Amino acid sequence: MIGSFHAQVVQDVSSIELVAVCDIVPEKAQAIADKYGVAAYSAIADLLAHPGLDAVSVCTPSGMHADHGLLAARAGKHVLVEKPMDVWVEKIDELAAACKAQGVILGGIFQNRFPRAVQQVKKAIDDGWLGEIVFANGSCLWLRLQAYYDSGDWRGTWALDGGVLSNQAIHTIDRLLWLVGMQPDVQSAYCPTLARDMEAEDLGVALLRFPNGAAGIIQGTTLANPGLTTAVTVCGTKGSVIIEDNRVVYFHADGAPEGLVEVEQQGAGGASADPSAIWGGAHAANIEEFGRAILEGREPWVNAGEARKAVQLLNDIYRAAGVGPYAKATA
Ligand SMILES: NC(=O)c1ccc[n+]([C@@H]2O[C@H](COP(=O)([O-])OP(=O)(O)OC[C@H]3O[C@@H](n4cnc5c(N)ncnc54)[C@H](O)[C@@H]3O)[C@@H](O)[C@H]2O)c1
Numbered sequence: 001m002i003g004s005f006h007a008q009v010v011q012d013v014s015s016i017e018l019v020a021v022c023d024i025v026p027e028k029a030q031a032i033a034d035k036y037g038v039a040a041y042s043a044i045a046d047l048l049a050h051p052g053l054d055a056v057s058v059c060t061p062s063g064m065h066a067d068h069g070l071l072a073a074r075a076g077k078h079v080l081v082e083k084p085m086d087v088w089v090e091k092i093d094e095l096a097a098a099c100k101a102q103g104v105i106l107g108g109i110f111q112n113r114f115p116r117a118v119q120q121v122k123k124a125i126d127d128g129w130l131g132e133i134v135f136a137n138g139s140c141l142w143l144r145l146q147a148y149y150d151s152g153d154w155r156g157t158w159a160l161d162g163g164v165l166s167n168q169a170i171h172t173i174d175r176l177l178w179l180v181g182m183q184p185d186v187q188s189a190y191c192p193t194l195a196r197d198m199e200a201e202d203l204g205v206a207l208l209r210f211p212n213g214a215a216g217i218i219q220g221t222t223l224a225n226p227g228l229t230t231a232v233t234v235c236g237t238k239g240s241v242i243i244e245d246n247r248v249v250y251f252h253a254d255g256a257p258e259g260l261v262e263v264e265q266q267g268a269g270g271a272s273a274d275p276s277a278i279w280g281g282a283h284a285a286n287i288e289e290f291g292r293a294i295l296e297g298r299e300p301w302v303n304a305g306e307a308r309k310a311v312q313l314l315n316d317i318y319r320a321a322g323v324g325p326y327a328k329a330t331a
Pocket of ligand 1: 001002003022023024025028042044059060061062063064082083084109111152167
């Protein structure tokens with residue numbers, strides 16, 4: 001699904017040329033290749049041998065990201081990886097080390113850092129307008145029906161996906177961590193599988209403690225009927241902000257100039273109940289920035305260090321909840 005969207009976005013970004021696509025299912029690769037008049041491959045090794053290929057965008061199932069990125073890096077290609085950069089932070093570190101050793105650029109997709117108003121909030125927080133951060137809440141209350149999990153045998157598995165926190169709420173986790181600029185400890189977490197037939201969690205709640213003593217809460221579910229919003233709320237000693245989906249719906253900072261942050265109360269919903277709606281619509285900016293990083297020979301904004309933060313917290317939450325690889329043996 002997202003691979004075809006990347007092909008379209010790359011086609012639209014003038015500094016990047018789409019030259020080939022690859023999917024293990026040959027008909028899928030061929031369909032996209034025909035649409036854009038480029039080469040189709042069904043084996044990654046063949047894609048990597050395509051003449052003139054500079055960079056690869058990895059859009060395979062999440063638990064394959066680092067492995068596929070490693071193949072590209074070892075072939076000397078720059079690597080862009082969809083979110084999450086991998087489900088497990090150790091694999092991200094392995095990929096980052098390989099890219100460094102090969103001298104290729106590694107970037108991630110967290111497109112919801114890119115909308116202008118969200119960037120204004122980040123700058124306002126960094127400039128101290130909210131004062132000392134005391135509380136941050138991130139919620140992703142979406143709906144994914146059983147048919148969605150049945151649509152791919154990797155979905156909802158511990159090996160290749162994780163659950164709502166890893167797949168859907170990871171955008172919200174990333175936005176929250178990026179805005180507050182601190183990595184928290186997990187005080188407690190609860191990640192059950194309540195209603196869907198899947199291995200990983202369809203509900204996840206975690207209580208966080210930031211290094212400055214501030215508290216945070218993460219809440220995610222794919223059981224919210226009919227699919228509600230995502231929201232990040234940050235409260236500081238001098239002000240507060242609420243971002244719903246990609247709209248800043250509330251911003252206050254004592255003494256802040258008018259228009260410091262664009263507040264927009266009305267807007268569309270997006271991917272809350274529709275997996276095919278690409279959440280946020282800022283992919284083009286994210287991909288274009290990665291392309292500019294290659295041309296300028298620098299780290300992209302969403303580099304490995306940035307992309308790993310949400311996955312570090314995700315893994316810490318799973319550990320605190322005792323799920324997935326952290327589940328205690330019951331026998
Ligand atoms: N940034 C976003 O908003 C966003 C949105 C949707 C999905 N994603 C991410 O994109 C990734 C893919 O999600 P999706 O919904 O597109 O899944 P999908 O199952 O629709 O697509 C994955 C594709 O990878 C192919 N594939 C699997 N193994 C392969 C291999 N070894 N070689 C080549 N191709 C292989 C599959 O055939 C399939 O076509 C996930 O990591 C997901 O988290 C991100």
